[in-house]
Amino acid sequence: MKALRSLSLLATLALALPALAAPNEAVTKPVKTVVQSVRYNKDDLALKQLANEEQGRFLLGEDWDKGTDAQRKEFTKLFHSLFSKMAFPKVRENFKNLASITYEDPAVEGDKAKVKSTIVINHPMKKQEMKLHYSLAKEKADWKVVDVAVLGDSMLTGIRDDQVRPILKQGGWDHLLDLMRKKEAELVALEKKK
Secondary structure, three states: OHHHHHHHHHHHHHHHHHHHHHHHHHHHHHHHHHHHHHHOOOHHHHHOOEOHHHHHHHHHOOHHHHOOHHHHHHHHHHHHHHHHHHOHHHHHHHHOOEEEEEEOOOEEEOOEEEEEEEEEEEOOOOEEEEEEEEEEEEEOOEEEEEEEEEOOEEHHHHHHHHHHHHHHHHHHHHHHHHHHHHHHHHHHHHHHHO
């Protein structure tokens, strides 16, 4: 009888272990999807992994709630477009010499999570190892990427402090969206010339 209970307990544990591992995969999957999608020029798939509202709230602070639904929607659309046209090509260039990516187990606290990764680039001139720290937020049932820090520098903090806040101070939502539209048109025109 003891042997049967032990076997039953082992079977229960064996079945439970994949279920216990699943939450880690649920958290790391959007990070891995962003990295691989950008690497292989599938920008739309990468953008679907981003936490739109969390990013908007971070970038615009208290001004996020002052915008209309239409303004917030347009900001998100323009931000994604500009980000994919400006940042993703630089990432792809670095990934040309990608040797490996390793991910640590996520640290989850409620509906927030952090995932650390190490990327090794075997550049012909110099081997480089980069430590990246991803911040994620849970939206409904899915985890979404909010930010990434490279060498301790948050991508969103730089964008917020160097670009978004000064523009908002100059002319609020209308000025911000106007400049974003102009930059989008400029980048689209450059793409057409290629």
